[in-house]
Each structure stands twice: as C-alpha cells, then as structure tokens.
Amino acid sequence: MSTISRSIPRTDSPQKSAGRANYLDDMRIAGALHARLLLSTRPRARILRVETPALPDGYVTVDHSDIPGTNAVRMINDGWPLFPVDMVEYVGQPILLIAGPDVAVIDELLAAVTVEYEDLTPVFGIDGAETVEDPECFVDYHLEYHLEGAPGPTDQPSGDLAFTITETFDTGAQEHIYLEPQAMAAWCEGHRITVTGSIQCPYYVHKALVTVLGWDADRIRVVQATTGGAFGGKEDFPSVLAGYVALAAHKTGQPVKLVLDRGQDIEISTKRHPSRITLASSVGRSGLAQSTCADIRIDGGAFEGLSSTVLQRAMFNASGVYRIPEISVQGQAYRTNIVPYGAFRGFGSPQAFFASEMHMCHLARKHGEDPLSFKRRHLVRQGDRTITGGTLRDPVKMEEMIDSVLTQSEYNRKRPEYERATGITRRGIGVSLFNHGCGFTGSGERDIIKARVKLRGHADGKVEVLCSNVEMGQGAETTLRKIVAETLGVPIGNVVFQNPDTDQVPDSGPTVASRTVMVVGGLLHTAALKLKDATSPGPGQPVEVEANYQQPAEIEWDQSTFTGDAYPAFSWGVNIIEIELDLLTYAIRPLTVWASFDIGTAIDERIVIGQIHGGIAQGIGYGTTELLEVRDGAFQQRTMTDYVIPGSLDTPEIHVNLVSNPYHGGPFGAKGVGEIPLTGPPPALGDAVECALGVEIHQIPLTPEYLERIVRTQGGAQ
Amino acid sequence: MRISFTVNGNPVVVEAEPLARLLDVLRIDLGLHGVKEGCGEGECGACAVLLNGRIVNSCVTPVAAAADGEILTIEGFCETDRYAVIEQAFSDSGGVQCGFCTPGFVMATEALLRENSKPSEDEIRRGLSGNLCRCTGYNMIVQAVQAASETLNGQ
Numbered sequence: 001m002s003t004i005s006r007s008i009p010r011t012d013s014p015q016k017s018a019g020r021a022n023y024l025d026d027m028r029i030a031g032a033l034h035a036r037l038l039l040s041t042r043p044r045a046r047i048l049r050v051e052t053p054a055l056p057d058g059y060v061t062v063d064h065s066d067i068p069g070t071n072a073v074r075m076i077n078d079g080w081p082l083f084p085v086d087m088v089e090y091v092g093q094p095i096l097l098i099a100g101p102d103v104a105v106i107d108e109l110l111a112a113v114t115v116e117y118e119d120l121t122p123v124f125g126i127d128g129a130e131t132v133e134d135p136e137c138f139v140d141y142h143l144e145y146h147l148e149g150a151p152g153p154t155d156q157p158s159g160d161l162a163f164t165i166t167e168t169f170d171t172g173a174q175e176h177i178y179l180e181p182q183a184m185a186a187w188c189e190g191h192r193i194t195v196t197g198s199i200q201c202p203y204y205v206h207k208a209l210v211t212v213l214g215w216d217a218d219r220i221r222v223v224q225a226t227t228g229g230a231f232g233g234k235e236d237f238p239s240v241l242a243g244y245v246a247l248a249a250h251k252t253g254q255p256v257k258l259v260l261d262r263g264q265d266i267e268i269s270t271k272r273h274p275s276r277i278t279l280a281s282s283v284g285r286s287g288l289a290q291s292t293c294a295d296i297r298i299d300g301g302a303f304e305g306l307s308s309t310v311l312q313r314a315m316f317n318a319s320g321v322y323r324i325p326e327i328s329v330q331g332q333a334y335r336t337n338i339v340p341y342g343a344f345r346g347f348g349s350p351q352a353f354f355a356s357e358m359h360m361c362h363l364a365r366k367h368g369e370d371p372l373s374f375k376r377r378h379l380v381r382q383g384d385r386t387i388t389g390g391t392l393r394d395p396v397k398m399e400e401m402i403d404s405v406l407t408q409s410e411y412n413r414k415r416p417e418y419e420r421a422t423g424i425t426r427r428g429i430g431v432s433l434f435n436h437g438c439g440f441t442g443s444g445e446r447d448i449i450k451a452r453v454k455l456r457g458h459a460d461g462k463v464e465v466l467c468s469n470v471e472m473g474q475g476a477e478t479t480l481r482k483i484v485a486e487t488l489g490v491p492i493g494n495v496v497f498q499n500p501d502t503d504q505v506p507d508s509g510p511t512v513a514s515r516t517v518m519v520v521g522g523l524l525h526t527a528a529l530k531l532k533d534a535t536s537p538g539p540g541q542p543v544e545v546e547a548n549y550q551q552p553a554e555i556e557w558d559q560s561t562f563t564g565d566a567y568p569a570f571s572w573g574v575n576i577i578e579i580e581l582d583l584l585t586y587a588i589r590p591l592t593v594w595a596s597f598d599i600g601t602a603i604d605e606r607i608v609i610g611q612i613h614g615g616i617a618q619g620i621g622y623g624t625t626e627l628l629e630v631r632d633g634a635f636q637q638r639t640m641t642d643y644v645i646p647g648s649l650d651t652p653e654i655h656v657n658l659v660s661n662p663y664h665g666g667p668f669g670a671k672g673v674g675e676i677p678l679t680g681p682p683p684a685l686g687d688a689v690e691c692a693l694g695v696e697i698h699q700i701p702l703t704p705e706y707l708e709r710i711v712r713t714q715g716g717a718q
Numbered sequence: 719m720r721i722s723f724t725v726n727g728n729p730v731v732v733e734a735e736p737l738a739r740l741l742d743v744l745r746i747d748l749g750l751h752g753v754k755e756g757c758g759e760g761e762c763g764a765c766a767v768l769l770n771g772r773i774v775n776s777c778v779t780p781v782a783a784a785a786d787g788e789i790l791t792i793e794g795f796c797e798t799d800r801y802a803v804i805e806q807a808f809s810d811s812g813g814v815q816c817g818f819c820t821p822g823f824v825m826a827t828e829a830l831l832r833e834n835s836k837p838s839e840d841e842i843r844r845g846l847s848g849n850l851c852r853c854t855g856y857n858m859i860v861q862a863v864q865a866a867s868e869t870l871n872g873q
Contacts, residue, residue, distance in 0.1 A: 013809040016817025017824055018801075019752020019792035026751035177852050179756045179764055179818040228754075228818030229852050262757045473816025473853045606812040606858075613855030614815065640761040640850065648846040648856040 002660065004486050004668045007606035010478045011492070012471060024183035024197050024225040025259045032185065032255040035062075035099040035248050036106045038113050039268065040088035043124070043337040043633030045117035047086050050095065053112040059100035062248045069214025073240050073303075074207050079138075080303035080340065082212055082243045088117070089302035090337050091633040092268040094240075099248040099256050122337035122633055126170075126276045126299050129334035136335040138304040139311060143562055144328040145387055161290070163366055166280035169355035170699040171682075173299075173628040174272035174344055174621075175637075177645050180228025181265040182237060186245035187255035195246055196223040199238040200230045201510035202468045202500045208239035209246055223501040227472040231618070232343035234472065235512050236305055237269045263638045270342025271628065273298040273310055273333075277355035281324070287367050289378060291326035292359075294318035296352065300333040301340035307333040310341075312441055314348030316566045319387050320356035321398065321433050322378035327387055337633055343512065345618065346436070350679045353434045354623075357683030358697055361690060370415065371687060372431045376402065379433070390565035393554065397659050398433060401574045401596035404657055409576040409594040418691050426717070427591075429578045430687025434679045437567025438672030439515040442559050446551040452506040453523040455484065455531050457543040463488065463531065465497045465524060467508035469516045474674055475607035476516050482603055483521045483667045487528035506546070514672025517603055518569065518665070523547040525667035552665050569663045571671045572598040575616070575680035577652075579688045583717055586704035588624050588685065590652040595680065598661045601669035608673050609656050615677025616654055621646045623682035623700045693717045723784045725750070726794025736782035740774075741765045743781045744791060752792035752821045756850070763849030766822040766829075767791045773829035773848070792821035795828060800873075804828065804866045811862035815853035823849050827863050835872045839864070 015021045052061050064071050064083035071085065072078035084095060095115060098106045122128075129135035184197030193213070199205055199222075206222045213220065222242070227234060241258055248256040260269070278295040296314050300307035315331045364374030380386075382396050406412060411429055418427045439445055454466035465484055471477035481495040488495075498504075508520045527547040534543045557564035576594045581587065593616055602608040625644040629636040637643035662669025686697040689707065695716035699706060711717045722731045725748060732747050744750045744767070753776055756764035760778035767776050768790040769783070795801050804827050807813070814820050823846065830837060830845035837845060842863045843856070851859065 007812075009809050010812075010814060012817065013814040014805060016814050016820050017805045017808055018796040019754075019821040021817050022751070023754070023818060025755070177850075179762065179816065179850070179852055180754070181756075227816065229816040231852070261755075262759070475815070610812045610815060610854055610858055613857050614853045615855075617855035618852070639759055640757040641759060645850060645852060646855075647850060648843045648860065651856045654855060654857050 002601050002668060004482065005602040005605045007604050008478065008482065008492065010475060010607070011481065012477055021226045023180050023228050024185060027225065029185055029187065029255045029257060032257045033099045033101055033252060034103045034106060035097045035245060035256050035258040036103065036110055037094040037097050038110050040091060040093040040095055042088055042117045042119060043091050043122035044120045045088050046120065047084060047088060047115060048118055049116040051114045053109055055109065056105065059098060059105065059109060060252055061096050061098050062251055063096035066247050066251050067212055069212050072211055073243060074211040075236060075239065075305050076308060077304060078211065080305060082240065090339050092339055094268065097244055097248060099252060124633055125336055125338065125630055126274060126297055126334060129336055138300050138333040138335055139308045141311070141315065141331045143315065145389060146326050160285045162283050162285045164280060164282040165362055165366060166278065167359065167362060167698060168276060168278045169358060171275045171351045171354055172701055173274045173341065174626050175266055175628060175643055176231045176233030176344060177640065177643065178229030178231060178233055181260045181262055182234065182241055182269055183259040184238060184241040184245045185255060185257040186249035188249050188253060192219045192221060193246055193249060194221045194223065195242045196225050197238055197242065198227045198234055199224050200234045200470055200472055200512060202470070202502050203507040204510055205238055205242045206502050209242055212243045213246060221501065221503045224470045224499040226499065227470060230472040231345045232347065232512065233269060235343040235510060237342065262640060266638050266643060267635060268339060270305065270340055272344035273300065273307065273341040273348065273351065275314065275351040277351065279355055279359045281359065281363055283363055283367060287369065289322065289324050289363060292319050292324045294327070294329045296329065296331040298333050299336050299338065299341060301336060301338045303340040305340045305342050307341065309441060310348040314352040316388055316437070316441070317349050317352035318356060320353060320360065321380055321435050322360065322375065323380050323384055338630055345615065346675045346678045347513065349436055349675070350622065350682060353679045354682045354686065354700055357432050358686050361687050362696055375433055386566060388566045389563045394569060394663060395661055396572065397598050397661050398572055398574065401572065401598060401659050405574050405576045405594040405596050408655060409578065411576055414578070415691060424584060425580060425582045426692040427578065427580050428688035428692030429576060430684045430691055432575045432680045432684035432687065434676070435570040435572045436514060436672065436676035436679060438518050438569045438571060439567060440513050441566055442557040443551060445519060445549055449509040449549065451508040451519060451523060451549040452546060453508045453520060453527055454506055454544055454546045455524065455527045457531050459536065459540045461490065461494050463490070463495050465495060466505045467520055467524065468500045468505050469508055469511045469520050470500060472511060474611060475604065476511065479517055479603045479607060480521055480524055484524050484528045487525050488532060514571070514674045514676065517667065517670045518672050519549065521603065521667040521670060522665065523549060568665055569671050571673060571676045573676050573680050575684040577681060577684040577688050579685065579692065581692060586707040588689065588702055590620055590685070592652050593654045595654065595656045596659060597656065597676065598659045599673040600661055600663040600666050600671035602658055603668060603670050605658065608658065611673050612656050612677040613654050616681055617646050617651045619678040619681030620651065620685065622678065623685040624702050627701050627703055721781055721785050723787045723789055725789045726791060732781070734781050737780045739777055740779040740781045740784055741776040744776055750791050750793050754818055754821065756818065761850065762819070763822040763826060764819050766825045766849065768825060768829060771832070773826055792825060795825065800828065800870065803869045807862040807866035807869065811865055812858035813854060813862035819849060819851045823851065823859055827866060830863065831867055831870060835870065836867055
C-alpha cells in the first residue's frame with residue numbers, strides 16, 4: 001500500500017457526529033422569509049389564467065414576470081424555463097412561489113391560488129414516446145464503430161456465424177434520497193446577491209444566476225453550505241432552486257429560504273433516466289461475439305437538462321468491458337411530460353452496463369458456457385481499442401481482480417451447486433465486470449470546464465486550498481487536503497479547506513464525473529509543487545500559486561464524430577453477489593458482496609472503501625427495491641416509506657479489495673472512485689437470479705412481481 | 719398550551735399546540751439544530767432523540783407526549799463520556815460521510831447500547847434499522863457500534 005493510502009481521521013467527522021455541522025436549514029439567517037412553490041397538477045396544458053388571492057402584508061408572489069434576465073435554467077442549453085409562461089410540461093412543475101414570514105400562511109395562500117388549464121395530450125415515458133408516430137427527441141445519435149484491424153482482437157473470426165440474439169432491457173428511474181433534502185437561501189446586499197445552499201457545483205449555480213438575473217457575474221456570490229449527500233441530485237437541480245430564491249430575495253429585498261420537504265423533493269427534483277436498451281449480437285462458431293448493434297433510448301423528461309451527455313456516456317459503454325469488433329450504437333433521448341431526468345451517480349453508465357452484462361450472460365447461455373467464462377474470453381486488454389476507437393493505454397488488471405473474488409467467494413463451487421438446487425428457498429451467485437471513464441467525456445475538461453485551482457501559502461505555514469469542489473459526504477475535504485499536505489510534506493492540520501465561496505475560489509469545475517480527485521486533486525498536486533518553489537512577494541505576505549488544466553498529450557478526441565479517447569483513464573470493477581430468495585415472496589435477500597476495484601491509487605483507503613460500500617448499497621437498491629412508477633404523469637412513490645432504499649438489514653456484508661494500478665495522470669496515481677461502485681450490483685444481482693431460478697432477466701428493479709411473472713412465463717425455478 | 723419538560727437536563731416550558739411536532743419545537747423554539755429532518759414521517763431516524771430513555775422519531779412525536787418528560791438530544795449527549803467513545807468509534811470505522819444522518823445514528827447507538835451492551839452484529843443491524851443512511855452502506859456504522867461496545871465494555 002502506498003503511504004498516502006493509509007487512512008486518517010476525516011476532518012469533518014467530529015462536527016458532524018456532534019450535530020454541529022450547519023446544513024442550510026440549520027443556518028440562522030436574520031429576517032429570512034420562507035418560500036413555497038405552487039406546482040402544476042397537469043402533465044401538459046396551456047395555462048389560461050392564474051388567480052392569486054389577496055396577499056397579506058409581507059407576502060409576495062414570484063413568477064416568470066419577475067425575471068430580469070432570461071427565463072431559463074442554464075445547463076447545456078437554455079431550454080428549461082425557470083417558471084412557465086403559458087404552458088406546463090409536467091406534473092410538479094413550479095408555476096410560481098409565494099414568499100413570506102409564516103409557512104402556514106403561505107400554504108393557505110397557495111391553496112387559494114386557482115390555475116385554469118387547457119389540457120393537451122401528454123407523452124408519458126418511453127412506452128408513451130414509442131406509441132407516438134414521430135416522438136420528439138432532444139438528441140438522436142447514430143454511431144458506427146469498426147474496430148477490426150485495431151491492435152488487440154486479431155483472433156476475431158470474420159464470418160462463420162453461429163447465432164444471433166436480439167433482446168431488450170428496461171431500467172427504471174431512481175431517486176437520489178440524499179438524506180438532506182434540497183435547500184437554498186439568498187439575500188441581497190447593496191447591488192450584489194449571495195446565494196447559499198446544498199450544492200455540488202457552485203459555478204453551475206453562479207452561471208445559472210447570471211442567466212436568470214441578467215447581471216454581471218461579479219454581482220453574484222455563491223457559497224456552498226454543508227451538503228448532506230448529493231449523488232448527482234445536487235448537480236443540476238440546485239440551479240433551479242437558486243433561481244427561485246434569488247428572484248424572491250431580489251423582489252422582497254429580504255433574505256429568502258427555500259427548503260423542500262421530502263415529499264416535494266421526490267416529486268419535483270431530477271432523477272436517474274429510465275432506459276430501454278436493445279442489443280443485437282452475433283456470435284461465431286468459435287464462441288466469440290462478432291458484432292453488437294445497440295439501440296439506447298432514455299426518457300429525458302420534459303426538458304433536456306443533461307440528457308445528451310447522460311446518453312453519450314450510456315452509448316460509450318454499450319459493449320461493456322469486452323472486445324467486439326463491430327459495433328453500431330444509436331441513442332435517443334425522448335422528450336416526455338415527466339419531471340426532467342438528470343444527473344445521478346454513474347450518469348448513464350449503470351443503465352448500459354446492466355443491459356450489456358445481462359446480454360453477455362444470455363449469449364453465454366446460448367453458447368452453452370458459464371457466463372463468467374464467456375465474459376473472460378472477451379475481456380479487453382491493455383492496448384485494445386475502446387468502443388469509440390480510443391486506446392486502453394494503461395494496464396488492465398481485470399484478470400487478477402476476477403481471480404481474487406472468485407477465490408474469496410468460492411464462486412466455482414457454488415455456481416453449479418446453486419444452479420442444480422431445488423426447493424422453496426434458492427440461492428444464487430452472480431458476477432459483473434465493469435469500468436468507468438474518469439472525468440468529463442471527450443475534451444470536456446479542456447474545452448468546457450477549463451479547471452483552475454489556487455493555493456495560498458501564509459507566513460504562519462498555513463496553506464489554503466482554493467477550488468470550487470465541494471465536500472458532500474464523499475470525503476473531498478479530507479482527500480484534497482491530504483494530497484496538498486503530502487505533496488508539501490506538512491501536517492494536514494496546516495492545510496485549510498473551506499466550503500467554496502465563488503468570491504474566493506477560482507472555477508475548478510463541478511463536483512461530478514469522478515473527476516474531483518483525479519483532475520482537481522491532480523491540479524492541487526501541481527500547485528503544491530509550485531508552492532514549494534514560490535517565494536513570498538514581501539515579508540509576511542501570502543504566496544499564491546495557480547494550476548490550470550492541461551489535457552494529457554496522448555488524448556485525441558473528435559467531438560463531431562464521437563471518436564477517439566472518450567476518457568483519459570478508466571477505473572475498473574468486479575462484483576460477485578450471493579443472494580437468497582424464496583419462491584413464496586420472491587423477495588431478493590443479498591447475502592454477501594465480494595468486490596475488487598482498480599481505482600489507481602487510493603488517496604485514503606477508508607474513504608475509498610466507504611465510497612465503494614455506499615455505491616454498492618445504492619446499486620443494490622437500484623437493482624431491487626427502488627421502484628418509481630408513473631401514473632398519469634405523477635410518481636406514485638412520494639415518501640421514504642413507499643420509495644424503499646436499503647436499510648441496515650437489507651445491506652449485506654461487503655468485502656472489498658483494492659488493486660493498486662497507479663495512473664500517471666492522477667495525483668499519486670489516483671483515478672476516480674465516486675461513481676463506479678453503483679454500476680456493479682444490478683447486473684450481478686440479475687446474474688445471481690438467473691443462477692437461482694434459471695430464468696432470463698431483462699429489467700430492473702427486480703421486483704417480486706417481475707420475478708414471479710418471469711418464473712411463470714419462462715418456466716423457471718424447476 | 720404550556721408544556722414543560724427537560725431537554726438535556728435543563729427544564730424548559732414552551733407554548734405550543736399539543737400536536738405540534740416535537741421536532742419543530744426542538745429545532746425552531748429551542749434552536750437544537752443537531753436534530754435533523756430527513757423525511758418528516760418517522761422513516762429515516764435523522765430526528766431521533768431519547769424521550770425518557772427511549773428512542774423516538776421527533777418528527778412523528780407530538781410535543782404533548784414529552785410533557786413532564788426528559789429529552790436527550792445530540793446537543794446534550796455530546797457532552798458525555800459515552801458520546802466521546804461512540805464518536806471516536808464512528809470516526810475510526812468510517813461511519814460518517816455526509817453527516818446528515820449521523821446524530822440520529824449516534825442516538826440510536828446509545829439507545830441500543832444502553833439496552834444491550836454487547837450486541838451481536840445482527841442485533842446491531844436490528845437496533846439501527848430505524849435509521850437510514852444513503853452514503854455508507856451501513857457496514858462501517860455497524861463496525862463503529864461494535865467498536866464502541868468493546869470500548870465501553872459493558873458500562
């Protein structure tokens with residue numbers, strides 16, 4: 001183990017345990033008004049008239065007419081209006097807000113608002129879009145990759161077809177359930193505004209406010225408040241809430257606070273995109289897959305948001321971690337009348353890996369081979385081409401990772417035993433192999449994000465970390481401080497990290513895409529090396545150094561054709577999951593997870609393993625119990641009682657081993673870890689169910705109703 | 719109505735509707751912000767406090783139920799030696815990530831260890847089953863409770 005990997009106490013732990021960490025709703029903001037939202041009850045309708053009751057003194061409404069700048073939530077494009085003007089596009093779309101001193105009074109006033117609608121025909125979900133003759137798509141991609149002749153898979157047969165399989169997989173929406181609901185506050189001072197809240201990306205919020213207010217950037221200050229979990233859910237949606245509180249604070253001249261209750265958070269915040277993925281593959285007589293044709297459709301919801309980039313990541317993972325010489329991928333993001341879908345840990349990748357891993361299991365079965373053995377014969381190796389024609393330059397250690405978990409789990413003994421077992425209670429054991437490209441897709445880091453960090457060294461030896469990346473539970477505060485302290489050779493106590501404030505920190509990009517340690521940590525490492533050699537401008541004066549992102553020289557990417565190195569580096573994972581289920585309830589009980597990961601070098605082992613445990617638990621939830629159903633455009637699950645995330649009794653024992661594989665482009669060899677752990681469990685669970693019941697799985701979540709039905713229709717559980 | 723009880727050893731009198739949520743009285747009237755609201759329906763345990771030594775979710779406890787009772791919140795508990803042991807165990811085991819659920823888990827740990835000073839892993843998982851965490855996957859929290867139980871050694 002590298003020295004830096006040795007775990008140290010998290011620097012934020014004592015305050016959090018003692019209840020002294022101040023989340024947004026814990027902050028005392030003198031004179032703050034509350035804001036509450038009026039939501040659309042219609043999935044798609046013209047707004048004919050909005051009638052608000054007479055407001056008592058001190059209460060105001062805020063709607064589209066109060067927007068001084070552009071009525072848009074700034075994301076990749078400006079297609080998402082902050083408030084609707086004359087059309088609502090989904091149930092739960094905020095139409096206006098009322099701000100005032102007393103929440104109970106606001107709720108009474110909101111109940112007295114009448115909205116007259118003229119209903120239009122809505123489109124609900126992928127099913128709905130597919131029944132429309134010409135469904136509206138935000139994006140529609142068609143890509144073809146021919147990797148034959150690329151270094152690596154020279155043993156692929158060109159003809160001699162044995163069989164083809166075409167099959168379709170469905171994945172559901174997933175709600176983040178960060179424990180702290182979305183929360184935001186704003187106040188004006190002089191000609192400036194300050195917005196603070198539970199956020200992942202201070203500069204996304206900053207840019208969104210520039211758009212909505214139409215003000216110069218230097219009039220706007222965004223400060224991250226202690227953030228109680230995010231998982232992607234506080235990447236995009238805070239730009240919406242920030243607009244609401246900013247407008248209300250601007251209109252009233254008083255501080256305004258908006259904290260969603262859990263029901264409203266589930267109802268109106270973004271979620272993981274549901275997907276429908278059709279894979280058609282041909283396998284030669286030698287048992288090697290020759291081609292895959294992938295058709296990936298995601299439900300984008302009512303506004304585009306981040307759908308295009310989520311879809312791209314899904315497409316670039318369409319062939320999993322396997323060498324398939326010919327691949328064509330098409331992808332569409334449908335516009336539907338449901339809450340806009342958005343960022344969620346994995347960002348399109350978990351959907352694609354569920355489909356491609358299950359597909360490999362089914363190809364193996366048709367070929368008459370154990371799924372793991374079939375997958376291993378197709379594994380990519382160092383030097384191989386990626387799906388987009390990039391190169392896997394770094395060592396791929398999947399074989400040794402697989403061997404380690406095979407031994408620990410006794411997979412080879414258990415698998416045939418469980419496949420043959422009969423009786424009411426069955427066991428199953430399944431495997432998944434996966435990777436995750438670290439950082440933004442393609443040249444996004446260079447062309448869009450352009451990250452900058454600073455370090456400020458003080459005469460007393462203290463060093464301030466100045467970057468816009470946030471601690472949201474994942475351990476960034478400790479990890480980034482550790483990188484700087486280790487590079488400078490000073491105690492971690494000398495390195496200061498505060499919640500980012502855009503008045504103080506440069507834009508080092510959002511806290512997303514498994515980039516914080518690899519990219520931003522890398523820049524801080526570079527800056528720390530510069531600081532070592534820097535001299536103070538004068539006695540007692542602080543020294544500042546800066547580092548700017550440079551794309552690694554070997555990376556080539558063409559954004560117009562989506563070819564080249566989609567990611568500079570990949571983290572890799574293997575999961576084996578053992579489950580028990582009975583044929584009376586069909587409820588899956590995960591028993592044990594064995595996991596092996598290559599994330600380069602762990603900057604802090606305990607933090608990394610904590611990320612892995614948490615990601616695996618979210619993946620288990622995504623694959624089993626986390627069901628969101630849409631009826632008439634509204635989610636049927638609106639509480640934490642009916643939307644079921646894993647509890648302490650549902651989460652199995654998890655054994656993790658980390659394989660060291662330092663990446664030259666990351667600080668101390670680190671790659672990304674935030675997202676990859678969520679990807680593994682759904683397909684491993686699917687494979688385990690196939691082992692236990694002898695059925696073929698085509699959807700998640702693996703609800704008891706679904707399992708009971710396929711056992712009946714497929715004649716499983718013999 | 720006027721309702722009196724003690725919070726963290728201090729007598730208080732509040733003027734509140736009897737059905738007002740204990741959570742709101744603690745957070746808004748008494749400024750005890752270590753008590754968190756995660757779900758508002760008794761599912762997640764972020765608002766857990768001890769009422770007369772028993773763990774309750776303050777978001778579904780009417781303040782009248784606390785009348786003449788003793789409430790211990792994280793603000794009071796964190797002054798004790800037992801807290802110091804539990805806090806250290808959570809830190810050493812990696813039981814804290816975003817921290818929003820942590821005060822509730824700490825209170826649940828205390829409630830469990832008061833009742834059963836040497837719980838098995840299964841008893842710990844059951845003892846914590848009223849608290850939800852979205853960050854850790856629970857294993858490290860279970861280890862924290864085991865470690866705290868060992869350090870406290872039956873106390």
